[in-house]
Amino acid sequence: MDEMLLRELTPAVIGVLTRRGLDFASAEDAVQEALIQATRTWTDDMPSDPKGWLVTVAWRKFLDGHRSEEARREREFRTWAEPPPGPTENADDTLQLFFLCAHPLLSPSSAVALTLRAVAGLTTKQIAEAYLVPESTMAQRISRAKRAVRDVRFEEHGDLSTVRRVLYLVFNEGYTGDVDLASEAIRLTRQLAVLSADEETAGLLALMLLHQARRSARTRPDGSLIPLAEQDRSRWDTTLVAEGVDILQAALARDRLGEFQVHAAIAALHADAQPVEETDWVQIVSWYDELVRITGSAVVQLNRAVAVGEADGAAAGLAALASVDRSVPRYAAAAAHLHEKAGDSQTAAELYVEAARLASSLAERHHLTLCAARIGQHRPGITES
Template sequence: MHDLAELLKQLGPQVLGILVRRGADFAAAEDAVQEALVEAFRRWPNDQPDEPKAWLVTVASRKYVDAVRSEVARRRREERFHEEPDQGATEQADDTLLLLFLSCHPALPPASAVALTLRAVGGLTTRQIAQAYLVPEATMAQRISRAKRTISGERLTQPGDLGVVLRVLYLVFNEGYTGEVDLAAEAIRLTRQLARTSDEPEVAGLLALMLLHHARRASRRNPDGQLVTLADQDRSLWDTATIADGVRILQTALAKDRLGEFQVQAAIAALHADARSTAETDWTQVLEWYDELARLTDSPVVALNRVVALGEVDGPLAGLKALASVDPGVPRHAAVAAYLHEKAGDLAQARDLYAVAARAATSTAERDHLTRQAARLHTDGT
């Protein structure tokens, strides 16, 4: 049954893509595909068809036509569904891209776009998505239903906003692992699919960035579940094969000479991955890449991260001077100030700032880490 569930998870988005490409309304098509999957799950253990996808397309098409039949449109829709031949590999890739653009429609808020992407393109169940985001299943079902209603009737007559798609995929990746669904791995899988359909270097840049971050996953927490910063991570736990894959993909993207922010972020991650320790990191190159990133985006988070790199290159006092021009409301501002004050030898100020940063932390793991930092300096007698 596990193998059947995996097969249906893979086929569901493909079948949905076919229906949408043929002109079906997204919301009604998604409902029809879900009904077809339920029927397949009931029938196939005893009688699996020779062509599973073709079977699902036929059943889902029939259910869709039944659901939307009207005296005016019935014949046109039925003829279109029954006469169009099955798709090839290229069309399947195009359908994946179409679904991504629809699921990440600019009219949808980010949370809804993420949920719809995981449901329509990722093939996850509403329960799995709800569990991953720690919300009741009914709440997630309502979110997905509202999203489907929002884009109901939308047809993509021209390419959608690739930037929106990439941001949604990165949001999925940053959720990491919760419940039974590994969202980081799911985001990587979906981004690989997108990369097969697009030669845009930013798609490859995002994939490389995900891989380079994912390669450090095993070292991010200690056996007690506590957060471990990059400087203290056991680099022998890093996945060197995944790092090599990310670097290869990044180099191919950079060679196209159409630089974007995901490529730059991946380049920074690659420099960290290449170093045997924080001290051996090529901070000068890291700072140069942050300068490039600052030219591409006016993000205050980028400005804050650049301050850290500047502090490593020119010293903590230079970093503190640059920090004065960064909005103090940016998350982790106090933590960066604490780090730079500690490097500058002002341990009392650093301790107080770590405590401030802990109170402002948005996650339990980060709060506990910053509290330990403050306690460490207190124990040192400052």
């Protein structure tokens, strides 16, 4: 049984059912039941037309559910008669499904859950395990999301930028449970890039590939983080780097610059530095200037200040940091790095402690705590016990 094939067929089958008149929630539920049956019956023999098989079974699952209601039996038989045998509809509604699952009516967490369920074809249990929540909690989240978009017309044009941000949220969850969400996000973004032919979507795909290329070098066996500057670059996946750079160059050639393309350009410059001392920080700063112009983001300004510190020295970096709001996430960590680079160990150690207290993950907190301890051990007047 080809689980990846089932995931790839899921949005197409949902699209067929909605075109036949089902609302999105009913179509998605029916397809999930068909997928369960497929996992039980495709173990030995794959049907010659997997998509047609899923459409037929999902349709029958829908009919069975409605025909069980005695009061509606006669009307359901008249209205929902099973279509005659024949070729399965070939229209690809995957892009519309992306739009629906990332609808503005939904919160980011609900949009992510619905995308993984309807477009990626994951089960509720798999999604729950990936996000470390009870299956019942995830089931409620998905049910609420489906109710929220129940009256949205399937043909409505959606917002690609929202879809991209949902996929980037999925990618940043990385790997938990038995589902590799980073790889799943890349698979879905590949689909979206083909369907949309949009340069920013291509930029997002390039960014994901360039980040994924560094994945095996990011952590130690104990799970602790390895900063970019300390990673073993021989462990980076050069095939993914090359693919990401090729996709990025093709997108940049269209001369319609966007946020994800700039992020990918910065990632490509880091990937090009072998060794780390060859990093072109001056060019990275120039890309951050473009990103500030596009987004106006305080987080981007923070990252730019760190890059300025590498390109022009710690004093210049601290001067750039002075204009950034201290409440921006990871401000203390950036300030600690720049003060350490400037030789101010005491201030750096204090800021590392503050950054560790504010860290959003245990791995990050552990790393920052170790930074504070490392500096403390080497401060004048401090002896190791």
